[in-house]
Amino acid sequence: MSYALAVVADAAERLPAAQALADKLQLPCLGCLDPVEVSESAYVLQRGERLQLCATGRKAPGPVCVDFVGGALAHRRRYGGGKGQQVAKAVGLRGGFYPRVVDATAGLGRDAFVLASLGCEVHMLERNPVVRALLRDGLERLQRASLEDTELAAIAMRLTLEEREVSAGEWLAEQAAESVPVVYLDPMFPERGKSARVKKEMAAFHQLVGGDEDADALLEPAFAACYYRTVVKRPRLAPFLADKKPTLSLEGKSGRFDIYTKHGVPG
Structure with missing residues (x-):
C-alpha cells in the first residue's frame, strides 16, 4: 500500500512517540526506518531528536524542520x-x-x-x-x-x-x-x-x-x-x-x- 505521508522513528526508543504522533495525525506509522529506505510513502515525518519532514528515496533532498535554536x-x-x-x-x-x-x-x-x-x-x-x-x-x-x-x-x-x-x-x-x-x-x-x-x-x-x-x-x-x-x-x-x-x-x-x-x- 502507498501513502502520501507516513511517520517513522529513527530509533526504537522513539517509536512510542512516533506512534502517538501518527495516531494524532491519523497517519500510518511504518516503524523504525531511514527515509531513504521507505518505498510505501513519498514523504515521512521522522521522529528523532527533532521532528523532520523528509522526502523518501535515495535521491531525495534534505529534510525540513523548525529550528529556532541553531x-x-x-x-x-x-x-x-x-x-x-x-x-x-x-x-x-x-x-x-x-x-x-x-x-x-x-x-x-x-x-x-x-x-x-x-x-x-x-x-x-x-x-x-x-x-x-x-x-x-x-x-x-x-x-x-x-x-x-x-x-x-x-x-x-x-x-x-x-x-x-x-x-x-x-x-x-x-x-x-x-x-x-x-x-x-x-x-x-x-x-x-x-x-x-x-x-x-x-x-x-x-x-x-x-x-x-x-x-x-x-x-x-x-x-x-x-x-x-x-x-x-x-x-x-x-x-x-x-x-x-x-x-x-x-x-x-x-x-x-x-x-x-x-x-x-x-x-
Missing part, C-alpha cells in the same frame, strides 16, 4: 540587521514600540521568530496539521534550550502557537474588531517551475503542503481584526492580495511587504 535563524538573530530588517519596518517596530503580532499563516515560523527575537509578542496560526506539528516541535526545543540561555528564554516567552485546529479566516473572524495590533499574512504562493532560488527541500515542502488558494479571503477579516495594520508578504511580482492596493509597499530584491494601515503607529 542554524539560519540563530545566524539571523545575531547578524540579521535587527530592527533595520524589512519585516520589522513592515510591522511598525521601532524603539519603545513592539506591537503584538498575529502571524496568521505561520508556515515554518521564521518571520514569527525574527519578530519575537526583536521584542514583539507573536501568536502563530497554522492550519496544516503537519506544519503545526513541526512548529510545536520547534517551540518545545526552543523552550528546553531557553532553560540555559536567558536570551532564548525571553524569545520563548514571546512566541506562542495556536493549538486549535482552526483556519486563519475562522480565527480572525472570531476576534473583536480592532483587537489585534498587527496581523501578518504570508500565504503560501504557488511555486513557478522556473524558480531556481527555491531550495530542493523547500520545493518538496511546498509540493506536499500546497498553496493557499483561499489567501485572498484572508485580507478582509485580517483588516477588520487589526488595530494598527495588516501586513502581507508577497513575491515581488505577485499581484496584490484580493487585488486590493495597499497603503504602501516595502520592496526588496525578491519579495515585498504590502501594508494596509488603519490607525497610525506611535511615533
Whole structure:
C-alpha cells in the first residue's frame, strides 16, 4: 500500500512517540526506518531528536524542520540587521514600540521568530496539521534550550502557537474588531517551475503542503481584526492580495511587504 505521508522513528526508543504522533495525525506509522529506505510513502515525518519532514528515496533532498535554536535563524538573530530588517519596518517596530503580532499563516515560523527575537509578542496560526506539528516541535526545543540561555528564554516567552485546529479566516473572524495590533499574512504562493532560488527541500515542502488558494479571503477579516495594520508578504511580482492596493509597499530584491494601515503607529 502507498501513502502520501507516513511517520517513522529513527530509533526504537522513539517509536512510542512516533506512534502517538501518527495516531494524532491519523497517519500510518511504518516503524523504525531511514527515509531513504521507505518505498510505501513519498514523504515521512521522522521522529528523532527533532521532528523532520523528509522526502523518501535515495535521491531525495534534505529534510525540513523548525529550528529556532541553531542554524539560519540563530545566524539571523545575531547578524540579521535587527530592527533595520524589512519585516520589522513592515510591522511598525521601532524603539519603545513592539506591537503584538498575529502571524496568521505561520508556515515554518521564521518571520514569527525574527519578530519575537526583536521584542514583539507573536501568536502563530497554522492550519496544516503537519506544519503545526513541526512548529510545536520547534517551540518545545526552543523552550528546553531557553532553560540555559536567558536570551532564548525571553524569545520563548514571546512566541506562542495556536493549538486549535482552526483556519486563519475562522480565527480572525472570531476576534473583536480592532483587537489585534498587527496581523501578518504570508500565504503560501504557488511555486513557478522556473524558480531556481527555491531550495530542493523547500520545493518538496511546498509540493506536499500546497498553496493557499483561499489567501485572498484572508485580507478582509485580517483588516477588520487589526488595530494598527495588516501586513502581507508577497513575491515581488505577485499581484496584490484580493487585488486590493495597499497603503504602501516595502520592496526588496525578491519579495515585498504590502501594508494596509488603519490607525497610525506611535511615533
